Amino acid sequence: MSKEKEPFFSKKNRALLTDPLDDDNPITVQVLGICSALAITVKLEPAVVMTLSVIFVMAAGNVIVSILRNVIPTRIRIIVQLLVVATLVALVDQFLKAYAYDVSKQLAIFIGLIITNCIIMGRFEAFALGNGVWKSFLDGVGNAAGYGWILIVVAFVRELFGSGELWGVPVIPQFIYDLGYQDNGLMLLSPMALIVVGIYIWIQRYYNRKLIEKD
């Protein structure tokens, strides 16, 4: 709102959307939101639904906080932010229970845990409180997508090697099992998610040298 003439997709605004995917990724660079990245990445489907839910909550939340940013009393701003995210999450939960019951059962407590996802509160506090509505919307979508991208990559690896399936459909042909191949049960457990995220960070920094800390 400050810069009325700025085009909707100026270079700066595009950066809000694309930076969190790589250079400023919430999980692999800022190391936020790790807890849910470990918990719901056993299979692709819940990871995708979680991603969509977080995109909705983060974008809508950023917009609401940004609209209210000039009237929110500073002293209670954290509580207000919490109220916004909790409301949106409750709405998502209700809609999933009504329209995607199976998914809502799989995600169960993790939907509720979106409330405590540090990325969301972090973006409200660090960005939406100080920026206009459109920018906040882009920032919300960008960060949620950056978070979701990692979820989907990790879930892809874990479901493929842990269950031999993708999106619940078996993809590893029977003859490979007949040769003695076995699904890796360790992939189903949380520690492997951490290791997969670690490997992702390693690969990411190999290609994106500016992320490597200099000391």
Added chain:
Amino acid sequence: MNRESNKHTYIFATIMVVSVASVLSFTSESLKDLQNANIKKEKMQNILSSVGINVSRDESESLYDDYVKEELSLKSDGSIDDQVNAFNINLALEVKKDKDLQRFPLYIANVEGEKFYVIPLRGAGLWAEIWGYIALKDDINTIKGVSFDHKSETAGLGAEITEDWFIDSFNDEKIKDSDGNFVGVYLTKTNNDPGNSDKMDNEIDAISGATITGDGVSDMIIERVKNYLPYFNSLTNE
């Protein structure tokens, strides 16, 4: 407008809370019917699955009446309470009551001429509740099938109780010993019968790494089925 004043803070907080509460209660009310319909269909799906009819959740509602012929609410002495609709009994609340005040829902299904008694189960797993259904054949001894579900058992370990390979191991197992006394079914790690080929031993091969969930399953079956013995005894005495 001074947004740091106490007055502004109170007014802002009040408006915020009231509007959030209205939005939430409106959504909850308008989606309630759809949500309850999902829960009802899932219950029907689980009951049908315990008697070997595997259908999708959406199909379950139309097929339910074809198979489930009677729904009874039993008192603890085995008599039937006509006042209570068995299907609507919420077992989660019911198990907390005194035994004498509880009503025990029993579903009687008829599949291709065979009669099955379906008993709803509810108990404790490792992290939270587990529940399910056990279907007994007409001899009130042989298990036709079971279905289990859980709130938050460990994925890959306790959560495996919902999987077919585990559920299928209950088929044809007996709940009474060779003298005809009720003993239930035990999940055990020491029965040297991983294929569950011995159907008379009242034992199921347990899941490694899920001891407490498994014990929960054994306890739940014994505790729940025991309540139906007065009713079953009254059938055989007739």
